[in-house]
Amino acid sequence: MTGYDALAEVYEWLISDAKLAPAEFAASFDDVLSLLPSNAHVLDCSCGTGQLAVGLAGLGIQVVATDASETMVRRTAELSEEFGASVRTVRADWEELPDHFDDVTFDMVFCVGNSLHHAVGARGRVAALESMSRLLRRGGHLVLTSRTWELVRAKGSRLDVSDRLVRRNGRDAVVVYRWDIAPNWEEEHHIEIAVAQVDAAGSVLVRSELLSCWPYRYDELEVELHRVGLRMEMSTFNPEAENYMVVASKV
Template sequence: MAPQDPVAGFYDGLAADYHLIYADWDAGIRRQGAALDGLLAAHLGPGPADVLDCSCGIGTQAIGLALRGHRVVGSDLSAAAAARAAREAAARNTELPTAAADMRRLPFAVGRFDAVVSADNSLPHLLTAVDVSTALGAMRRVLRPGGLLLVSTRPYDELRRTRPAETPPRVVETPGGRTTTFQRWHWHEDGEHYDLDMVQERSGPDGVRTEVRRATYWAIGRQQLTALVAEAGFVRLVWAEPEESGFFQPVLTAVAP
């Protein structure tokens, strides 16, 4: 049996608890869906649109867009996360077909979608320019001419300058107890990559349980990502800051010619 992809393993293990990184996950779904819906409408006109969320995770952005009337398909490297996204959508009376798929090898027809979304810092799981370019090529392939690409990442130009070591803890109270989540960042010598430890401490009647899951990211700078998107053949590249878009990360939009 082939070894499991480490990114898939990271998110398979996190799938059941990912919502606990939010103080209120349902509010996050609504808020992020509204922000992305605004970007879609600004570029494509009034919807609904056929949208692929090619790194859907447990569905935060995909469900948000589906609740706003878009016809959304979700795919993710983690089969467990993609399956949970479909269940969570159904629990909210909306439809979200999902598939387990690598964003570098999207199993969809040429020109199938009006928009492709890869949000919440998913693309930086790809650690080389070759892999990012391959993924961008796959996204362009499944977009119709004039279709829209939306990619969001952390503000890595600033983060590469400051090299934070950790994030502030987030504490969420649940019926089963209290969950505290934070991240530790271990920067590589090249200054462009880092290992992230996702630490979740759960305390309840049975005591305290701590889980630590590790993933590696490429802290891809804005100029680097812009150049790779342009090299993949996209045009009309525009960055929108959170204060402009309402989304919590900088978003790059680009059009498939």
């Protein structure tokens, strides 16, 4: 599992304006949140810097936030304190989740932010999904977002430089993605992400990280969800769209 420790300190430059505010990020999931019972327990198992977890806690939901990166977990805890939100934070990767929580603990598990591709190959991905499934109560839901890797691979290796400055915390930055697309689906791919911050004097501070990933096809994800006891209930998959969301229920 990839660390994200270098990018964690500048991760807000990678979050869209619409999802930067915790309340707005949580509101983007209003449709699936309507599936929750009262007094729901929710796990955000790829919490990043905590915008979703804090937004959910602001709705009165009992939230636990986990991430494989210690720095991401720290930043989530800091954001929770800033907003006065009650969020329990735990450093854990997907396969470690059953070591921290009992089976059938949660009514909903979120795995968002295009994170599942960091699981190592099909075996690692199924293991991650199995851990999430174990923690769901019967009838509970997994909410997962993903890049459309069919499109990513079709574009090949490339350099993507943002066409505008992104302003966060009074500072501007240019975001650059370098995609290293392997010849075959099952091989390790790489994404290098750089955030180049520019201050008022024109000085540039660059933080970057090389991330490993193992892409998957949408139909593979469908099969793997079924394999771990989850039934696909909703999907926004469109082969021409860059991202999609699936909602699967625990059988």
